Amino acid sequence: MFLGRVVGELWATKKVRDLEGKRLLVIESLDERREPGAPKVTPVVAADPIGAGVGEHVIVAFGKAARVACGGDGDLAYEAAVVGIVDDAEVPEAPASWGLGGAH
Amino acid sequence: MLLATVVGQVWATQKDDSLAGVRLVVVRPFVRGKDGGEEPSAETMVAADPLGVGNGERVLVVFGRAARHVIGRGHDIAFQTAVAAIVDGIEFEGGESLGPSADHD
Numbered sequence: 001m002f003l004g005r006v007v008g009e010l011w012a013t014k015k016v017r018d019l020e021g022k023r024l025l026v027i028e029s030l031d032e033r034r035e036p037g038a039p040k041v042t043p044v045v046a047a048d049p050i051g052a053g054v055g056e057h058v059i060v061a062f063g064k065a066a067r068v069a070c071g072g073d074g075d076l077a078y079e080a081a082v083v084g085i086v087d088d089a090e091v092p093e094a095p096a097s098w099g100l101g102g103a104h
Numbered sequence: 105m106l107l108a109t110v111v112g113q114v115w116a117t118q119k120d121d122s123l124a125g126v127r128l129v130v131v132r133p134f135v136r137g138k139d140g141g142e143e144p145s146a147e148t149m150v151a152a153d154p155l156g157v158g159n160g161e162r163v164l165v166v167f168g169r170a171a172r173h174v175i176g177r178g179h180d181i182a183f184q185t186a187v188a189a190i191v192d193g194i195e196f197e198g199g200e201s202l203g204p205s206a207d208h209d
Contacts, residue, residue, distance in 0.1 A: 006197075008194050008195055009194070009195050010107070010194045011192045011195075012164060012189035012190055013190070013192050014189065014190040015164070015188060016154070016155070016174050016188045016189065018174075019164075019188060019189055024105075024164070024189075026107065026194060040135045040136070040137060040143050041135065042133050042134065042135050042136075042145075043107065043134070043136055044105060045105040045106060046105065054195075054196075055197055063168065064169075067170075074169060074173075075173050076170065077170050077173050077188050078105055078166055078170050078188070079105065079169065080105050
């Protein structure tokens with residue numbers, strides 16, 4: 001699982017059936033190497049069963065945990081899902097660019 | 105799941121029996137530069153393709169059990185990456201967007 005920030009939303013008409021009706025978000029993980037100055041990021045795509053918005057910080061789960069979060073078991077065509085929207089987080093060493101509001 | 109661009113197709117006659125008849129494509133994961141646009145990626149992956157994707161198309165790639173489910177031959181097969189969707193568009197924060205291929209951006 002990781003903490004990430006929603007940076008976009010993805011649309012696809014032609015897709016496997018399991019992904020029909022699934023909201024798909026593009027998410028960048030919060031990572032020291034992914035400071036604004038860092039040159040490149042490979043974002044992940046996650047199913048979003050809880051309605052996160054672009055710009056929000058989210059908790060992303062992988063594998064079976066992701067499928068369970070979307071109400072299924074093992075046989076579903078995705079392996080990453082948003083399982084929580086972060087209200088607040090306190091990570092004193094987090095750089096300001098993460099936008100977590102670490103100082104309380 | 106990752107965004108990727110299809111860059112080619114690969115054929116292999118000698119392969120694990122569980123892969124007979126599976127179309128294999130070569131994809132490059134999508135990399136976002138610090139200005140938000142797409143950057144060239146050095147990495148490539150091979151993915152099974154049940155949808156019939158073409159070169160240049162942006163796709164959604166899934167891994168592991170999800171990929172084997174997409175391939176549809178049960179879970180005892182020798183592959184763990186598959187194309188699960190063909191991207192129509194991506195809308196990023198700030199209003200910038202990407203189309204179904206670099207030609208459409």
